[in-house]
Amino acid sequence: MRITIPHLGNVYLAVKILFDSLGLDYVIPPLNSREALSLGSKYSPEEICLPFKLMVGNYIAGVESGADTVLLVGSCGPCRFGEYPELQIRIMKQLGYDVDFIVLDPVQSIGLNELFKRIRKVGLESGKSALSKIGSVFLAYNAMRLIDEIEASAHAIAGYETNPGEAKNLLSSCKKEVFSCSDPVKAVKILNQYRNRIKTIPADYSKKPLKIAVMGEIYTVIEPFSNLYIEDILMDMGVSTVRRLTPTWWLKDMLLKTINLNSRELLKASNEFLPLYIGGHARECIGEAVLAAKEQMDGAIQIFPMGCMPEIVSKSILPSIAQKKKLPVLSLVVDEMTGEAGYLTRIEAFLDLLERRREHVCTRC
Amino acid sequence: MRIGIPKGLLYYRYHAFFETFFSELGSEIIVSEQTNKDILDMGVQFCVDEACLPVKVFHGHAASIKDRCDYLIIPRIMSICKKEYICPKFCGLPEMIIHSIPSVPKVSVDPLYMRNDKELFKWCLSAGSAVTRDSAAIKKAFVSAKKAQKKSRTGIIEPGRRLTVMLAGHPYVVNDDYLNMGIFNKLRAKGIGIITEEFVSDGETREEVKRLVKKPFWTFQRRIFGAACVLIKKNLINGIIYLSSFACGIDSVIIDLIRHFVGDFPMLVIKLDEHTGEAGVDTRVEAFIDMLERRVLNENYNPSPRECVLSGQNPV
Ligand code: SF4
Numbered sequence: 141m142r143i144t145i146p147h148l149g150n151v152y153l154a155v156k157i158l159f160d161s162l163g164l165d166y167v168i169p170p171l172n173s174r175e176a177l178s179l180g181s182k183y184s185p186e187e188i189c190l191p192f193k194l195m196v197g198n199y200i201a202g203v204e205s206g207a208d209t210v211l212l213v214g215s216c217g218p219c220r221f222g223e224y225p226e227l228q229i230r231i232m233k234q235l236g237y238d239v240d241f242i243v244l245d246p247v248q249s250i251g252l253n254e255l256f257k258r259i260r261k262v263g264l265e266s267g268k269s270a271l272s273k274i275g276s277v278f279l280a281y282n283a284m285r286l287i288d289e290i291e292a293s294a295h296a297i298a299g300y301e302t303n304p305g306e307a308k309n310l311l312s313s314c315k316k317e318v319f320s321c322s323d324p325v326k327a328v329k330i331l332n333q334y335r336n337r338i339k340t341i342p343a344d345y346s347k348k349p350l351k352i353a354v355m356g357e358i359y360t361v362i363e364p365f366s367n368l369y370i371e372d373i374l375m376d377m378g379v380s381t382v383r384r385l386t387p388t389w390w391l392k393d394m395l396l397k398t399i400n401l402n403s404r405e406l407l408k409a410s411n412e413f414l415p416l417y418i419g420g421h422a423r424e425c426i427g428e429a430v431l432a433a434k435e436q437m438d439g440a441i442q443i444f445p446m447g448c449m450p451e452i453v454s455k456s457i458l459p460s461i462a463q464k465k466k467l468p469v470l471s472l473v474v475d476e477m478t479g480e481a482g483y484l485t486r487i488e489a490f491l492d493l494l495e496r497r498r499e500h501v502c503t504r505c
Numbered sequence: 506m507r508i509g510i511p512k513g514l515l516y517y518r519y520h521a522f523f524e525t526f527f528s529e530l531g532s533e534i535i536v537s538e539q540t541n542k543d544i545l546d547m548g549v550q551f552c553v554d555e556a557c558l559p560v561k562v563f564h565g566h567a568a569s570i571k572d573r574c575d576y577l578i579i580p581r582i583m584s585i586c587k588k589e590y591i592c593p594k595f596c597g598l599p600e601m602i603i604h605s606i607p608s609v610p611k612v613s614v615d616p617l618y619m620r621n622d623k624e625l626f627k628w629c630l631s632a633g634s635a636v637t638r639d640s641a642a643i644k645k646a647f648v649s650a651k652k653a654q655k656k657s658r659t660g661i662i663e664p665g666r667r668l669t670v671m672l673a674g675h676p677y678v679v680n681d682d683y684l685n686m687g688i689f690n691k692l693r694a695k696g697i698g699i700i701t702e703e704f705v706s707d708g709e710t711r712e713e714v715k716r717l718v719k720k721p722f723w724t725f726q727r728r729i730f731g732a733a734c735v736l737i738k739k740n741l742i743n744g745i746i747y748l749s750s751f752a753c754g755i756d757s758v759i760i761d762l763i764r765h766f767v768g769d770f771p772m773l774v775i776k777l778d779e780h781t782g783e784a785g786v787d788t789r790v791e792a793f794i795d796m797l798e799r800r801v802l803n804e805n806y807n808p809s810p811r812e813c814v815l816s817g818q819n820p821v
């Protein structure tokens with residue numbers, strides 16, 4: 141069995157550590173790119189959301205380099221993500237690829253037994269003992285947490301650093317180094333080092349950079365290619381960004397959902413505007429906007445794929461939050477046609493607005 | 506108390522329920538007009554750009570009556586069948602309306618589960634409390650509303666002279682004469698038989714979707730896909746005309762499923778948004794019908810619509 145996975149931000153790094161440590165055979169498809177997208181769009185239904193197309197692109201690339209099993213997480217909510225596997229399995233079959241799909245659905249929808257059965261399918265391949273398997277899972281989880289933390293620090297410090305670009309460079313060399321390291325324990329060590337290094341980047345905290353929350357549909361905020369590397373763009377512009385939705389957040393959310401203790405803070409914040417769960421991560425998006433206002437951030441950027449149903453609901457609520465809580469919000473819709481130039485112009489215009497707004501507020505008081 | 510009911514989305518399925526319930530309670534009911542250009546324009550003006558046509562039109566309906574009523578019924582229909590959903594937009598509908606249309610009156614915000622009497626009654630208690638405090642009256646109105654709903658039918662079945670097509674799509678597109686561009690009359694004028702998803706029983710569609718890897722999430726995905734397969738299998742239709750909405754995530758999945766499972770069975774997909782021109786649609790429908798006729802002539806492929814069994818559905 142040779143496993144491949146679809147991309148989602150930095151998850152591939154943690155998965156690599158997991159598989160290396162379990163001693164499994166795997167293929168990580170090349171990072172998302174125009175090619176993956178055009179490959180995926182060619183074989184996907186035209187109007188399906190962007191994440192679907194990119195994932196299909198990843199599967200094809202993975203299978204072409206020898207994988208025979210696709211491992212992915214599913215969900216059963218009122219949104220399309222739950223329908224993905226059904227369509228994707230058929231697309232791959234139609235293309236004549238002989239691949240197995242192992243879909244890890246949440247416990248609530250398939251039951252614990254079925255979930256274990258599916259996990260065991262992967263686990264059996266590994267020659268390790270049960271105990272060391274558990275160790276591997278923890279190692280990988282730890283790695284994911286570290287990567288998310290490093291990334292968050294880089295995004296936060298970008299507005300303050302003395303030598304512009306340092307955080308971004310450090311972040312990218314971190315990813316490269318971890319990816320090229322095939323010893324899982326060493327990889328986690330590298331991550332630990334980087335975490336410390338990124339925290340000690342020379343920074344000038346008397347600066348007052350713009351602070352922006354990045355929120356929206358989970359895949360498009362986490363996967364940098366799908367949002368045209370918005371966080372990198374903002375780092376280059378010396379803006380500090382905060383994003384709550386991370387793979388670690390998602391994992392915790394999935395686990396805690398079983399006992400209804402998930403993302404308390406966000407859900408509470410969203411109550412005033414959207415008191416019910418409607419699918420996707422619309423409530424989280426609303427909650428994030430409310431919290432961003434509370435934390436006196438300068439603005440928020442919502443990103444979602446064309447046709448994303450839950451985020452369309454959030455988008456219609458956001459203007460009210462913007463007005464009531466005085467938080468400027470920019471909504472960016474991405475699909476395979478999104479042009480870089482127009483996209484950049486909109487971000488720049490938004491940042492200008494935030495700057496001007498700030499001056500205005502300052503001169504006033 | 507004037508109760509406003511927008512004539513959009515699942516109004517087409519559940520109007521009997523809502524109308525009976527509130528009229529039994531003695532309130533005046535204001536239903537918006539049949540969809541028209543003004544309503545569409547208003548919807549486009551108020552609703553977020555990215556939304557689908559039916560949701561935009563619903564905004565138009567709500568806006569058109571908001572000043573004439575004291576209480577707007579914006580049903581937050583979470584689910585109409587057990588363990589199935591409809592669409593995320595339905596779940597957030599009251600919020601969309603409240604935050605997009607200025608100065609709306611009081612709006613019903615409680616979630617609605619149509620297949621669950623207990624939950625449904627809860628909704629009625631809360632919505633009814635806006636009209637009366639008398640819970641016995643609410644109970645009574647609830648019972649008659651359910652009765653009325655049981656009797657109501659949507660969808661169309663009409664035998665044709667030679668050809669029969671299935672008109673597929675969400676009921677609020679198929680049954681709205683403005684959104685469907687008067688397609689009923691056009692087909693009727695040509696002597697084409699029509700059948701809609703409603704005339705295949707729930708049981709049959711459930712049987713049909715068993716061959717999918719995953720159980721469908723969405724009621725209309727199961728219904729439309731299942732109905733299309735059943736009708737084709739029973740040889741009751743010559744073709745499918747699918748009325749879909751741009752930016753409808755669910756339509757895109759259903760169409761893909763049908764395409765995949767029925768192979769080269771003739772299907773015309775018409776995508777609707779506020780810019781769709783009627784002339785263009787007419788041409789495409791005509792070309793499609795011509796193609797079907799040629800197929801019948803050449804292949805002697807002739808289904809008989811009369812065999813079709815009418816099955817009751819629509820119960821709440
Ligand atoms: S949340 Fe949006 S992007 Fe995700 S599956 Fe649903 S429609 Fe697609």
Ligand code: SF4
Nearest residue numbers: 557592594750753754
């Ligand atoms: S099911 Fe499709 S057409 Fe209906 S509201 Fe949802 S997105 Fe719109």
